[in-house]
Amino acid sequence: MDTKLLSVIIPVHDSARYANSLAEMVMSQTYSRCEIIVVDDGSSDGTASAFRNAFHSCDSVSVIEQDNQGSAIARNRGLACATGDYVMFLDGDDVYHRELFESVVSVMSSSGADMCIFEAAAIDCRNGVRSPYISYDAFPQGLYSRSKFGAELFDVVRTVPWNKCFRRSFLADNNILFQSLPVNNDVCFSVSAAIYAEKIYVLRKCLIDYRMYLGESLQDKRGKHPECAIKALEEVWARCSQMIETDDEAFQAFNSLALNAFFYSFYASINDEDMSRLVWVMFKESFSYQALDDYPKKKFKRRSDLVKYFAVKNADCSSLRYACLSHGDHRDSGSFQKVLLAIKLVFAGLLGFSWKRGK
Numbered sequence: 001m002d003t004k005l006l007s008v009i010i011p012v013h014d015s016a017r018y019a020n021s022l023a024e025m026v027m028s029q030t031y032s033r034c035e036i037i038v039v040d041d042g043s044s045d046g047t048a049s050a051f052r053n054a055f056h057s058c059d060s061v062s063v064i065e066q067d068n069q070g071s072a073i074a075r076n077r078g079l080a081c082a083t084g085d086y087v088m089f090l091d092g093d094d095v096y097h098r099e100l101f102e103s104v105v106s107v108m109s110s111s112g113a114d115m116c117i118f119e120a121a122a123i124d125c126r127n128g129v130r131s132p133y134i135s136y137d138a139f140p141q142g143l144y145s146r147s148k149f150g151a152e153l154f155d156v157v158r159t160v161p162w163n164k165c166f167r168r169s170f171l172a173d174n175n176i177l178f179q180s181l182p183v184n185n186d187v188c189f190s191v192s193a194a195i196y197a198e199k200i201y202v203l204r205k206c207l208i209d210y211r212m213y214l215g216e217s218l219q220d221k222r223g224k225h226p227e228c229a230i231k232a233l234e235e236v237w238a239r240c241s242q243m244i245e246t247d248d249e250a251f252q253a254f255n256s257l258a259l260n261a262f263f264y265s266f267y268a269s270i271n272d273e274d275m276s277r278l279v280w281v282m283f284k285e286s287f288s289y290q291a292l293d294d295y296p297k298k299k300f301k302r303r304s305d306l307v308k309y310f311a312v313k314n315a316d317c318s319s320l321r322y323a324c325l326s327h328g329d330h331r332d333s334g335s336f337q338k339v340l341l342a343i344k345l346v347f348a349g350l351l352g353f354s355w356k357r358g359k
Contacts, residue, residue, distance in 0.1 A: 004109050006034045006101055007084030007168065011074035012092040013041040016050035022092055023054035026061070031102035036061040037078040038092075042068025072178035072185035075161070079171070087168045089161040095123070095209035104165035107201050111143045114170040115193055116201035117156070120163045120208045133210055134163055141204040146197055151252035156202075157194040159187045163208060166193065179235050182225045184261075187232035188239070191257070195240045195250065229261035 010022070026036055036055070040048040040063060048065050055061040066077060075089050086108050090096065107116050122133035136156065149156050157164075161178075170176075174196045179188040194200070236254070237244070244250045 003033060004086060004105055005084040006031070006105050006165075007037060007078075007082035007087040008034055008101070009037045009039065009075055009078030009082065009087065009089050010092050011039045011041055011071045011078065011089075012043065012047050012051070013068070013071070013074075014043045014045045014047060015092045016043070016045045016047045018092050019047070019050035019054040023051070023058070025096045025098075026055075027058060028098055029096070029101045030099050031105055032060075033105075034060055034101055035082070035084055037081055038063045039074040039078045040065045041071060041074040042066065070180060070182065070185065072180045075178045079168075079177070082168060084168055086165050087171065088165045090208075091162050091210075093211050093214060094162065095211070097207045097209075099205075100207040103203060103205055103207055107203055108165055108167065111199070111201045113143055113167070113199045113201040114197040115164055115166045116203050117158075117164050118203040118208075119206040120210050121206050122210045122212050125211055125213045130209065132206075134158060134160075135206075136202050136204055139202045139204075141202055143199055143201050146194065146200060147247075147249070149200075149253075150249040151256070153194055153250065153253040154191060154257045155253075157190065157200070159184075159190040161186045161190055162210070164190070164193075170197070179232055181228045181231060184225075184228040184232045187229065187261075188235045191233075191236045191254075192239055195236075195243055226265045229265045230258075233258050233261060 008026070012018070026034075036058070038051050038055075038061065040051070042065075048063050051061075051063050055063075062081070064077060064081065066074065078089075079087065086105060088101075088104065104116055104118065107113070117136075118134075119132075119136060120134040121130050123130050139156065146153065171193070174192070176189060176192050176196065179185050233254075244254050
């Protein structure tokens, strides 16, 4: 039986109503060699007291309080206190399957991986519908080197921290921490981990149900902070540019991620000033795009990435905004894929070739 210690870090804010259910999920886990570190990020609803009461019979749980500084600082605080061989970062409002801890410790211990990633489902809290959210159908379960994912690296690993388990010494050796941003503060952490990891274990098991549409949507938050995704990728570039630039597939993966992050942020922007600033940051001040004009166009991951690159670089914000608004409410997350398709179609003519969906 595995005897490795697992540290589970859970940042919470005004989450007193979830204390009892989270305690029940943690105490019903099939693996008990764990330390649970709950970090209360300046709550005003008695969250810390609620969690201490819920876990009163569990000696392996500590509740840390801090002023409201955001989930990134809370996770970093928890990581600094962690003593486990492995570490996970979970959210306090999701649903953990009973075998979550045992499953990740088992594969991390037997494989020697730097990190493992596992599948997840999503629960739409508006109607209770549960559906697949993260799946790895294209990859048999097992241990992979980063190079095996090629230009699909970030499509596979994703930027969320809660479907992953890390070897704690791996995070410490590479100084991988969460970036202090209002939103997108997990991007630099997850992307840097994927770049530095030599061995990644793909666990083909659904172990978490992610609750969606709880309170203010992530789309609304991103609309208030449209530059955060770009700032996150600038930080990745500052940390990892040497590794990215010397690996064609890593470069393709990074630029695809950056383009998609830009379009997502542009789509979520509230006004023309934010949109104009985003275009300026992306193409006048930012990381790898200063060198992209000299990058062989055939090396873009997908033709649609090349389309998106020229669409934003050559088009003005009013045209992009028109493309969004002409295909439904640009604040409706359900229409996002239609918006991207519209933008691609509107600006495909700039490139002198015909763009076809899926090519």
